[in-house]
Amino acid sequence: MRVARLESETDFEGWRGHARALLCDQVSPEDVTWQVGKTQDNLFAILDAPAPSRDPDYRPKVSKQFLADAKLALCHRDQERFGLLYRLIHRMQDDPGLLSNTVDDDVIRLNALVKSVSRDRHKMRAFVRFRAVKGEPDTFVSWFEPEHRIVEENAPFFMRRFANMTWSILTPERSAHYDRKHLRFGPGAKKADAPDADALEDLWRTYYGAIFNPARLKVKAMGAEMPKKYWKNLPEAELIAPLIANARKLEAGMVEAAPTPPKRLADYAFSEPGLPPGDALAILRREAAGCALCDHACHATRTVFGEGSLDASLMVVGEQPGDHEDIAGRPFIGPTGELFDKALIEAGLARDALYITNAVKHFRFTPKGKNRIHQSPKVSHIDQCRWWLRAERRLVKPKVTLAMGATAIRALSGRSIPIDEARETGFDCFDGRAGLATIHPAAILRQSDPDEAATLYKNLIIDLRRAQKMATGKANDAGDEASSFNHTNP
Amino acid sequence: MPALDRLEKLRILADAAKYDASCSSSGSTKRDSRSGKGVGSSEGMGICHAYAPDGRCISLLKVLMTNYCMFDCRFCVNRISSNVQRARFTPDELATLTIDFYKRNYIEGLFLSSGIIKSPDYTMEQLVEVARILRHREDFRGYIHLKTIPDADPDLLREAGILADRVSINVELPTKAGLNQFAPEKDEKRIRAAMATTREQIDGWKEERKAIRTAPKFAPAGQSTQMILGADGSSDAQVLRSSADLYGSYRLKRVYYSAFSPIPDASRDLPLQRPPLMREHRVYQADWLWRFYGFDLDDLNTAMEGGMLPLDIDPKLSWALRRRDLFPIDVNRAAKEQLLKIPGLGEKSVRKILSARRHTRLRLEDIGKLCRNIRKIRPFIETSDWQPATLLDRVGLRAELAPKPQQMTLAL
Numbered sequence: 001m002r003v004a005r006l007e008s009e010t011d012f013e014g015w016r017g018h019a020r021a022l023l024c025d026q027v028s029p030e031d032v033t034w035q036v037g038k039t040q041d042n043l044f045a046i047l048d049a050p051a052p053s054r055d056p057d058y059r060p061k062v063s064k065q066f067l068a069d070a071k072l073a074l075c076h077r078d079q080e081r082f083g084l085l086y087r088l089i090h091r092m093q094d095d096p097g098l099l100s101n102t103v104d105d106d107v108i109r110l111n112a113l114v115k116s117v118s119r120d121r122h123k124m125r126a127f128v129r130f131r132a133v134k135g136e137p138d139t140f141v142s143w144f145e146p147e148h149r150i151v152e153e154n155a156p157f158f159m160r161r162f163a164n165m166t167w168s169i170l171t172p173e174r175s176a177h178y179d180r181k182h183l184r185f186g187p188g189a190k191k192a193d194a195p196d197a198d199a200l201e202d203l204w205r206t207y208y209g210a211i212f213n214p215a216r217l218k219v220k221a222m223g224a225e226m227p228k229k230y231w232k233n234l235p236e237a238e239l240i241a242p243l244i245a246n247a248r249k250l251e252a253g254m255v256e257a258a259p260t261p262p263k264r265l266a267d268y269a270f271s272e273p274g275l276p277p278g279d280a281l282a283i284l285r286r287e288a289a290g291c292a293l294c295d296h297a298c299h300a301t302r303t304v305f306g307e308g309s310l311d312a313s314l315m316v317v318g319e320q321p322g323d324h325e326d327i328a329g330r331p332f333i334g335p336t337g338e339l340f341d342k343a344l345i346e347a348g349l350a351r352d353a354l355y356i357t358n359a360v361k362h363f364r365f366t367p368k369g370k371n372r373i374h375q376s377p378k379v380s381h382i383d384q385c386r387w388w389l390r391a392e393r394r395l396v397k398p399k400v401t402l403a404m405g406a407t408a409i410r411a412l413s414g415r416s417i418p419i420d421e422a423r424e425t426g427f428d429c430f431d432g433r434a435g436l437a438t439i440h441p442a443a444i445l446r447q448s449d450p451d452e453a454a455t456l457y458k459n460l461i462i463d464l465r466r467a468q469k470m471a472t473g474k475a476n477d478a479g480d481e482a483s484s485f486n487h488t489n490p
Numbered sequence: 491m492p493a494l495d496r497l498e499k500l501r502i503l504a505d506a507a508k509y510d511a512s513c514s515s516s517g518s519t520k521r522d523s524r525s526g527k528g529v530g531s532s533e534g535m536g537i538c539h540a541y542a543p544d545g546r547c548i549s550l551l552k553v554l555m556t557n558y559c560m561f562d563c564r565f566c567v568n569r570i571s572s573n574v575q576r577a578r579f580t581p582d583e584l585a586t587l588t589i590d591f592y593k594r595n596y597i598e599g600l601f602l603s604s605g606i607i608k609s610p611d612y613t614m615e616q617l618v619e620v621a622r623i624l625r626h627r628e629d630f631r632g633y634i635h636l637k638t639i640p641d642a643d644p645d646l647l648r649e650a651g652i653l654a655d656r657v658s659i660n661v662e663l664p665t666k667a668g669l670n671q672f673a674p675e676k677d678e679k680r681i682r683a684a685m686a687t688t689r690e691q692i693d694g695w696k697e698e699r700k701a702i703r704t705a706p707k708f709a710p711a712g713q714s715t716q717m718i719l720g721a722d723g724s725s726d727a728q729v730l731r732s733s734a735d736l737y738g739s740y741r742l743k744r745v746y747y748s749a750f751s752p753i754p755d756a757s758r759d760l761p762l763q764r765p766p767l768m769r770e771h772r773v774y775q776a777d778w779l780w781r782f783y784g785f786d787l788d789d790l791n792t793a794m795e796g797g798m799l800p801l802d803i804d805p806k807l808s809w810a811l812r813r814r815d816l817f818p819i820d821v822n823r824a825a826k827e828q829l830l831k832i833p834g835l836g837e838k839s840v841r842k843i844l845s846a847r848r849h850t851r852l853r854l855e856d857i858g859k860l861c862r863n864i865r866k867i868r869p870f871i872e873t874s875d876w877q878p879a880t881l882l883d884r885v886g887l888r889a890e891l892a893p894k895p896q897q898m899t900l901a902l
Contacts, residue, residue, distance in 0.1 A: 218545025367738035
């Protein structure tokens with residue numbers, strides 16, 4: 001039998017040294033007795049001779065995780081903890097992954113100790129109540145009774161938080177003192193050593209009473225998180241019983257009391273927000289903001305209306321706003337918008353000379369966790385939303401309209417024409433104006449084959465140039481240059 | 491009227507703030523006061539410094555700057571037509587009170603909201619001023635949550651985001667119709683546009699941070715909102731669809747649900763009886779299933795009956811009872827996504843199962859060590875020594891697994 005003697009109940013370094021020596025000597029856990037404090041009798045004399053040591057280079061194996069857990073578990077009041085920890089580290093020499101075996105009884109026990117100490121440590125951070133020391137500025141003392149031996153483990157937290165105060169935390173076994181520079185520890189203290197009151201406690205109790213909602217009594221839920229054992233040092237705890245007693249009475253009173261006639265506080269009158277300056281487009285835009293024709297309008301942030309020049313001879317119509325467009329309230333921004341802008345530049349078109357809008361003006365999506373998955377609009381949505389597109393077209397009167405993607409073609413022509421066909425032949429818009437078609441830039445982004453994406457992108461630029469040429473009746477300067485297209489992965 | 495003292499003001503303005511459920515102080519950036527002149531730290535995990543008998547955590551000093559308000563929202567105790575006693579704190583009084591409480595370790599920080607007085611800009615300016623005093627004059631490094639006002643000047647909202655750890659706007663009611671009926675001055679679209687702007691600014695900060703590590707933080711603990719349950723006729727299905735939209739659209743950290751509770755001097759438009767607190771609990775559970783357990787809206791709807799979650803059993807169990815075709819699940823082989831769907835098993839238990847089965851073939855007894863109540867899990871799982879056989883198909887399974895009816899809360 002070997003006796004391992006520790007200096008104190010939380011002597012982690014002592015435990016670690018003993019464990020190392022015992023492992024080197026291959027002492028099995030059942031042959032070790034752990035003791036705390038000074039030697040009372042000469043036990044060492046009657047111990048068995050140590051077992052043969054392993055080779056001198058032997059280094060016991062231990063994981064960082066285990067050391068962190070062991071440090072916490074040592075703060076527990078459980079008498080068996082030293083032995084349990086040695087048994088675990090002994091077993092880990094042959095089974096290094098032991099801690100991940102969460103159904104092993106020793107591991108379960110260790111986890112329970114760690115959990116209990118962590119919880120107590122957290123509750124100490126929550127329930128310590130400082131009282132000001134009279135006559136000394138920013139100097140505070142608290143009396144606290146933790147369940148486990150956590151004062152030293154926990155004091156650095158208070159130091160980080162109250163770095164510019166002088167404070168002491170007194171507990172029955174140990175005290176921590178901080179003087180704005182150094183943290184030191186001393187012996188236990190008595191409740192009477194701390195100030196017996198603080199003027200702020202009346203305010204704190206007032207707050208506690210006022211923030212409580214008597215219409216929703218959940219005493220068990222409170223007790224689970226603020227166990228009774230902590231109440232004796234919480235200034236607000238004296239209110240708990242009377243608050244509960246009054247709660248049911250109060251709620252009944254509120255429900256029974258007839259509603260009173262309202263009065264107006266004339267001093268705080270409303271200020272009418274001014275109307276936005278009204279040109280036709282602004283009015284249209286404002287009207288559209290309140291549109292709820294389609295069934296997905298209520299899920300989107302806002303109507304994303306078209307934008308651009310009212311004198312544009314070329315109108316570009318996309319499908320519907322996406323996540324970025326919905327958030328910012330503008331069409332064609334975000335990754336699709338960036339690609340579109342790039343293509344405009346390469347094709348020699350100025351974005352602000354165009355009118356850019358979408359066939360459907362609310363983002364249709366399925367929520368998925370922290371994201372929204374795009375859903376194509378249904379034909380019924382396209383048909384409902386055509387009302388706004390028609391209104392936009394009456395104001396802009398574009399000579400040519402470029403439909404990007406199948407939805408835009410459907411919206412403008414009223415028919416479902418395959419993109420390739422529409423690209424080839426063009427189509428008549430519902431108002432008799434000329435329509436051209438191209439692929440939607442988002443389809444290029446979705447294309448996984450880089451060669452295919454490059455071809456699609458090239459086509460987009462060709463189509464933009466063609467549309468521009470038709471709309472202005474002449475080719476744009478930049479458009480006549482040889483294609484500057486040279487990237488493979490847009 | 492004689493001037494109210496600090497105690498009286500606090501009583502009135504905390505009382506007026508208590509209908510906001512949120513009191514979270516978690517998830518902000520790590521910092522402490524060692525390099526500064528003031529107090530305060532934030533280490534990721536929030537701390538609840540007390541609990542009220544309503545079961546809610548008290549982490550922050552949650553008050554209104556003033557409960558004067560020019561709006562007339564029916565569910566709100568501070569609406570213009572309410573007869574409650576009114577009070578107002580100055581920014582300086584609020585900052586001092588926050589520091590006084592913080593130094594005594596009563597709180598993690600301040601959650602400040604306000605009735606709307608004079609104008610949205612004026613009110614927002616006052617709220618921001620409190621945060622300015624705390625951060626600049628007091629060098630306060632604790633937590634600040636500011637309720638923002640949708641119609642206020644964007645520059646003020648931006649400053650609020652830079653000073654605060656979290657910003658929030660309450661949508662209050664799950665549907666536009668509800669909002670129109672009960673909160674005539676609140677505009678659902680404007681609220682959502684403001685949330686969109688906040689998301690843009692948070693995204694912007696995160697993007698900037700990649701290039702410049704010291705880029706000014708913007709609401710590092712994110713944005714949240716609150717919905718009131720039971721004031722209008724919205725079903726749980728409508729509530730959860732609204733939350734799903736909000737999480738997906740604005741990346742909210744949390745949607746808080748608050749069972750409507752009778753308020754003093756209630757508007758005659760409102761129901762006087764509260765909905766069961768259990769409904770609030772079930773909606774929270776479903777919200778968790780959505781965020782952490784891989785349930786989609788169809789799954790949640792499966793758990794409901796007529797658009798409402800059952801009150802007697804939890805939503806996961808309700809879903810599993812209707813999808814018995816997916817069970818039993820073999821705990822020794824199933825993927826994490828499947829394990830998460832087993833009723834009675836939480837995220838932590840699933841992690842432990844995944845970890846333990848690398849060591850051993852799990853028996854029923856092992857699962858018993860990792861969960862609270864093996865009796866409730868047994869019908870849905872398979873282990874190396876257990877098959878539920880006909881247990882899963884029994885008609886009376888629901889009744890067996892539902893808790894026996896009992897009185898919910900007793901006095902101490």
